[in-house]
Amino acid sequence: MIVDKYDGCLVMEENDLQCTLSEFKNNRSTPEYIERGILKFIFHKNNIPYNSECSFEDLLTCLPDEVLNNITTGVKAMFFSGNKIDYKSFHDSYLFYYLEANIFKIWKPMLDLQLNNLLKKDLVILDIGTGPGSIPVGVIEFYKLLSVKYPEIHFSIVIDIIEAEYKFLEIAEYMISEVISLTTPNLKVNLRKRVHQILDDEFDYSGMDTYDLITMSNFLTVNERDNVKRGASILAQLSGILKDDGSIIVIEPGDLVNGKMLKNIRNEITNSSNMNVYSPCSGVWEKKKNFSCNCYSPTRTYWETPRLHRFLYQKGINKAGREQLPFQYVVYRLDGLTKYYVVRNKQHYIQLKDLSKHINEKVNVKANIRSVIERRKSNQWAVLLCDGSCIFDKRDSEIKAVMQKTFLIEMGLIFPVITGERLTLKNVRVKSTKYGLELKISKDSKIDIEY
Numbered sequence: 076m077i078v079d080k081y082d083g084c085l086v087m088e089e090n091d092l093q094c095t096l097s098e099f100k101n102n103r104s105t106p107e108y109i110e111r112g113i114l115k116f117i118f119h120k121n122n123i124p125y126n127s128e129c130s131f132e133d134l135l136t137c138l139p140d141e142v143l144n145n146i147t148t149g150v151k152a153m154f155f156s157g158n159k160i161d162y163k164s165f166h167d168s169y170l171f172y173y174l175e176a177n178i179f180k181i182w183k184p185m186l187d188l189q190l191n192n193l194l195k196k197d198l199v200i201l202d203i204g205t206g207p208g209s210i211p212v213g214v215i216e217f218y219k220l221l222s223v224k225y226p227e228i229h230f231s232i233v234i235d236i237i238e239a240e241y242k243f244l245e246i247a248e249y250m251i252s253e254v255i256s257l258t259t260p261n262l263k264v265n266l267r268k269r270v271h272q273i274l275d276d277e278f279d280y281s282g283m284d285t286y287d288l289i290t291m292s293n294f295l296t297v298n299e300r301d302n303v304k305r306g307a308s309i310l311a312q313l314s315g316i317l318k319d320d321g322s323i324i325v326i327e328p329g330d331l332v333n334g335k336m337l338k339n340i341r342n343e344i345t346n347s348s349n350m351n352v353y354s355p356c357s358g359v360w361e362k363k364k365n366f367s368c369n370c371y372s373p374t375r376t377y378w379e380t381p382r383l384h385r386f387l388y389q390k391g392i393n394k395a396g397r398e399q400l401p402f403q404y405v406v407y408r409l410d411g412l413t414k415y416y417v418v419r420n421k422q423h424y425i426q427l428k429d430l431s432k433h434i435n436e437k438v439n440v441k442a443n444i445r446s447v448i449e450r451r452k453s454n455q456w457a458v459l460l461c462d463g464s465c466i467f468d469k470r471d472s473e474i475k476a477v478m479q480k481t482f483l484i485e486m487g488l489i490f491p492v493i494t495g496e497r498l499t500l501k502n503v504r505v506k507s508t509k510y511g512l513e514l515k516i517s518k519d520s521k522i523d524i525e526y
Contacts, residue, residue: 076225078196082320085221085228086192095189096526098220099493102398103179103378107131109212110383112253113174116246117142117167135386146171147390166242170207172395174250175381177209177292177326178216180402183374184324185217187354187406187414187495190526193322195287197231201316203274203291204302205236208247210290210326215254215264222262229261235268235284244269274302274309283316292326295340296333306340311348314409322353322408329373329401338369341405353406354414355495358463359441360426362417370467372445372459373401374494399449415443415497415525427474428464430505430512439501440514442474447492454480456492460514473511476500478522486522497525 077086087095111127114134118125121142129137138146149168188194198218202210211234222230234251238244248269255264272278295306302309313323327337345352346365355374357363380388380396388396406414418424418441425438442460445467449456459467459475467473476498483492492498501521503514516522 076221076228078228079192083195083197084192085189085194085196087189092190092526094224095186099182099186103182103376105175105178105378105381106216108253108257109175109178109250110381112250113170113383115253116170116249117146120167131382135382142167143390147387147392150387150392150395163240163242166207166240166246169243170246170250171383172387172392173293174207174209174212175383176400177206178213179376179378180292180326180400180404181210181213181290181324182217183376183493183495184322184326184354184404184406185214188322191412191414193320193412196228197233198287199233199235199284200288200290201235201237201283201286203237203289203313204294205238205247206240206243206293208236208250210292211236211247211251211266212254214288214290215251215258215262218262218264219258222259226259226261229263231263232265234264234266235270235286236266237270237272237274239271239273241271244271276305276308278312280312280316285316285318285321287318287321289313289317289321289323290326291324293328295325295337296327297336303336303340306336307343307347310340310344310350310407314348314350314407317409319409322406323350324404324406326402326404329375329403331371334371334373334403335369337403337405338366342366342369344407350407350409351411351413353408353412355404355406355443356461356463357413357415357443359415359418359443359497360421360462360464362413363463368466368468370445370461372461372467372494373403374446376400376402414495426464427460427462430474431507433505434507435504437502437504438514439499440503441497441499444492444494444496444498446494456480456483458492458498460498474514475511476503476514476516478516482516482520483522488522488524492524499523499525 076091079086115125146168149165150172218230251266295302327333384395423439424441442462445459445461447456447458455477457475457477502519506513506515
């Protein structure tokens with residue numbers, strides 16, 4: 076890894092791609108100091124003595140029933156009704172469950188940027204609606220990995236945060252400080268501005284910096300209805316404080332309703348402003364300038380279930396204990412760059428919109444991965460595809476390839492198949508199903524994934 080002297084971006088060399096992807100080969104694991112930091116805050120807030128010498132399991136048993144009941148009640152109550160949520164009684168619950176649930180989601184869009192040498196050695200970031208600080212903590216953890224792998228490079232992160240809930244500002248400052256205290260010698264992190272204000276039409280952006288990265292997570296959801304209504308307007312205003320070579324990352328829950336809302340906002344902002352979609356959606360055969368689809372295409376965080384979540388599961392919280400967390404994201408830029416270049420040579424490939432003309436024939440296709448469904452019982456992956464030539468707004472319009480994991484291993488692919496990557500399939504047979512079209516893999520099929 077070297078640093079570009081002109082723009083300060085991290086440029087990968089020959090072995091850096093494999094080194095980077097290796098971090099995504101295995102499930103993510105939350106560092107114990109983050110989970111201990113969560114417990115420490117809750118203990119101190121509720122005037123419970125905190126003994127750092129205690130084991131993690133012993134600390135959990137020290138939570139009084141009243142505190143634990145308040146946490147579990149809050150986790151059960153949040154984000155079910157579709158009504159606008161009032162966080163005032165849910166701060167501890169959100170910290171206990173959602174901080175860990177959201178930390179690693181930022182890694183996928185940051186990987187998208189890193190693969191094209193667009194991450195900077197010195198990063199200035201603004202996090203919108205920071206909550207308990209999940210995204211800043213996730214960014215710091217990502218850069219911590221880089222700093223360990225490349226000890227000769229000195230990294231720095233400057234963080235500004237905006238949050239309407241003062242209690243969340245307090246929690247975020249505490250959690251970010253906990254993580255900062257355990258950074259590597261070649262990584263410096265500075266939590267600079269803490270802005271306690273609603274991001275409404277009256278917000279004054281003139282007092283803000285310009286940023287390499289602007290992030291927001293769970294900010295444009297059905298439970299934040301005012302934000303959803305103003306989603307495109309908010310993004311348009313934020314583009315004014317984004318550096319010319321910067322990125323805006325929006326991350327939202329992986330359910331159908333919020334996913335379609337995110338796509339609708341994406342369509343509106345890209346069709347009416349100077350911002351372009353960098354990832355995960357981009358045309359294979361021609362550059363997409365206008366977006367009209369709102370298909371459901373979640374990606375997933377693969378992680379080792381955190382101990383706090385396992386603990387909640389034991390207490391009857393059904394949504395805890397999951398090994399995969401679905402989410403959806405969009406990365407915007409101002410410079411027209413997209414994660415993948417347009418493919419000019421169509422000679423040996425069939426566009427997805429024309430596959431129905433080739434039923435029972437063997438074809439070659441090149442497409443982006445819309446989503447990946449893991450079928451554990453059959454040891455298969457169902458990979459949904461899109462090349463920008465058609466719209467997938469109905470269940471019976473799916474185009475997917477179902478493949479055994481053994482097939483991927485035989486092809487030499489040892490890394491996970493991830494939403495947003497570009498995939499090439501050769502010698503696959505087109506079959507019609509009740510859900511759309513399926514590309515059948517055979518012994519003479521070939522696969523390649525671009526990262």
